[in-house]
Amino acid sequence: MKNKLPRITLQTKLLLAFIATTIIILLVNVYMYYNINQMITKLDEIYLSNVSLNELTDSLREVQSSMTDYMNMKTTDAMEEYYRAEQEFYNRINKLNDVTTNNRLQRMEKNIRNLSESYLDMTSQTIDAKRGRNVEKYSIRYKKATELYEYICTYIYGLNNEQLSENVGSYKTMSLALKYTEYVSLSILLLIALCNIVIITIITKSITKPIRKLAETANQVAEGNLEVQLVEVQTHDEIAVVGKAFNKMVLSLKEYIDQIKNSMENERQMKERELMMETHLKDAQLRYLQAQINPHFLFNTLNAGAQLAMMEEADRTYEYVQNVADFFRYNVRKNNETVTLEEEIESVDNYIYILNVRFSGDICYEKRIKEEMKEQLSRIQIPSMILQPLVENSVNYGIRNIDWQGLIALSVYEKNGYVCISVKDNGIGISEDMICKIMNSQLKESDVSKDSNGVGLNNVISRLRLFFNEEEVFEILSDGENQGTEVIIRIPIN
Template sequence: MSFAENKSLRWKIIACITVAFFVMGAGLAFTMLIEHYVLKSIGESYKSNSELNFFSNELSRLENALELYIDYRTFESIDTYYAVSTGIENLCDLMQDSPSINALRQKEYVVQQLARSFLYYSSRAVSEKRANAPVSASYMQSLECYRFLMEEIQKLNILYMQKNAEVYASNIRNINLLFKLYAVFFMLFFASVLLLLNFLIGKITRPLAEISSVALRVARQDFDIPLFNRKSHDEIGNICMAFDRMIISIREYISKIWEKARTENELRERQMEMQALYADAQLKAFQSQINPHFLFNTLNTGAQLAMMEGADKTCFFIEQTSDFFRYNIAQKEDATVEEELGLVDNFVYIMKVRFGKRLEFIKNVPDSVFHQKLPGMTLQPIVENCIQHGLQNSMGKVFLSVKETADFVEIYIGDNGAEFDPEIREEILSAARSSSPNQLALKKNSQADEKNEHTGIGIINVFSRLRIYFHRDDVFEIFSGADSGMKFLIRIPNV
């Protein structure tokens, strides 16, 4: 079809006429084939006479073999007898085996019964001869059956001739009728071909009417019309493609207003990203207010005093605190997952010293080293949020697990606090993914509310930095844990 679509109208019309003539030729060949089979049936009209003659000849051979054996008792004659008798029995099986009101079938039945009687008596005669008995009545009866059998075969042959003559005459009449039907058939067939050509040519030229209708609508400034979308490259297809290009150009001109609206939406999204960056810079500004030299000098001095006094636990605690703040104040733009997990260990140790047995931290991290990059200070704010949320109960429980898949390093952080409000979850995710200033302000205000005091700008800041860092929205998720509480999922692309 694609080959024909690229051809001209003239080629298509000629192709239709050629196909019509080809179909006519196929019809003519079919009728000639039917005539051939009719003539073949005429040639086979007298086949039954030929088969009956063969049957008569076999009976003569059997009778001759029987006489030779009775007179001379030779091995050749008995072998011939048994071979021919087997063939005659098979031929008898093909004949009419029951009486019939039809004269021809009845005659076949009589011939078959006489043939079986001849076989029976001749077989008895052969058996008696092989027993060295004198020529008996069985041999004479077989000869009498043979004589009657041959007479009946002649009568059956005449009946076959009469029937076959009738069949031959009927076939001749059928041929004459067939020639008359040929004439009617070709007239009808020729009319059908003309109708087919009219349909095909109308189908080829019908698009011209459609083009005329579309041209009138365009003249009336009606551009809300369907495109032709014709894939053919003939004359009509080229006109349709030209109309389609013209209508598309007009629609593109009209759609410029919508393009401007999309541009404004993109600018608004950029403004939201800048707002998230501003929130991140604000958080870092709060962190940088601490003088790092004074802080580290103070912590080192405290660690030395604890060491001199033999307070090993106090010394280790101060060292962990120093490492935590050193990482925090370093203001690294990005870090590895391994570094962030180390910072979480430092922070959890400090919190355990503070809260004692009230805090239980469960960590499930594989032994492998994770070199995947992510924004600095990503995991610690979430762990801190879970600790505060879990400690609302008498016993706070926080868990952290890491699982590596083919595409991501998945970090789960959760607690056993109160059930998480779905509305707050949707507000946090919406604010993180859109970085809308209004939503950020909403979260700042919600920090003052007792119920939502742990869902503030810190979590939104972490999620916004992840979204901007990886340029995708599927790197974080919030959902309720198996036994209530909050559960955070961080997906770090495994690249």
């Protein structure tokens, strides 16, 4: 009785087809890798000196840049960056030649090392003078350090060029050898690829017919035809397994599609509900924040109007009361709405007039708006009662008790894709600690003046962030004591 021949699977067929060519390709690749790696190593050695000089130049630039940053900002981060860059540069110059020799390039290396040590000493003195706030010393030393920096850069550039010229000859020789190796290797690979194609063509003819039929059926299913004839399975290899799995997939695909559609519809409805809830929440937050208007300012203003009526004739009293009426009519009418920037600025004009009546004209007010910007004011929408609280803070905390003429400047301009609204005073300024408290909503009741109208900076910042959905919409700037304060609102142009 004859023995039954073992069944040959697709995996066995493919392994037999590719094993020989794979070994040959592997050997060729190893040969190519070895030769090319050797040549690349030699090329790297040729230009290692140039790379080292380039890295030395980059390290030198970092020292100069970090020193300059510290001169400008004088922050702990800038100082730490300087010391890190200084240490890295020091480690690099220690690798340079320090021995007297007849070789010109090595002598240039030694000169660069000596100049770099002098430069590091000068930068260190500059930092120390800056920390000691000795303006004259750190200015002179910074200038000297910069001159040394430029001279060292020039020296390194010259050495780099000379080394590059010296390495060109070696590079050309290695480049020709590398190209020759590439041509030989490419020829071998092309020959192997040709043999491989012939072998694959012969073997795959025996297995592609059922796969082709399966692919044709799969294309019909991909085009949306789920009523295709199922694939006939006649073999007992891996293709048979794929055919059975494909038939099962076709039978259940419609059910899967229905389930996915239902799931997507449910997810869409949930997303719509979430977006609606989020919209209502933001609307509620805006309305809550806009509702925080204290009548304290109203009472003070009306009292001032009554006093003025007793002291003067009716004309000025009429003008004052008219401005008061316009101001509070705007507040009541616009309390729960968005307004144009033009309307908000008009409200500020009325508010400044009222303050000057209350405080005998001590407040100087300027509007700095270019003609081309005025045309946009009626198109820009913002939450109501945004600018008046800023002006009120400038009066209460900036210029009320100063010994010089108080000035409040309102500016509108475009910058970097934003419409910027600036409220700036020349008052007593504000500390960094207070700025941090305001920006992080950490102000306490004790920090707020009793004369405030209740719409504080926390309220303004929160409404702006909600309205424009941006965190960086508000900024407070102050150069220090008696240097004034500037508040900037950035509105995206789009």
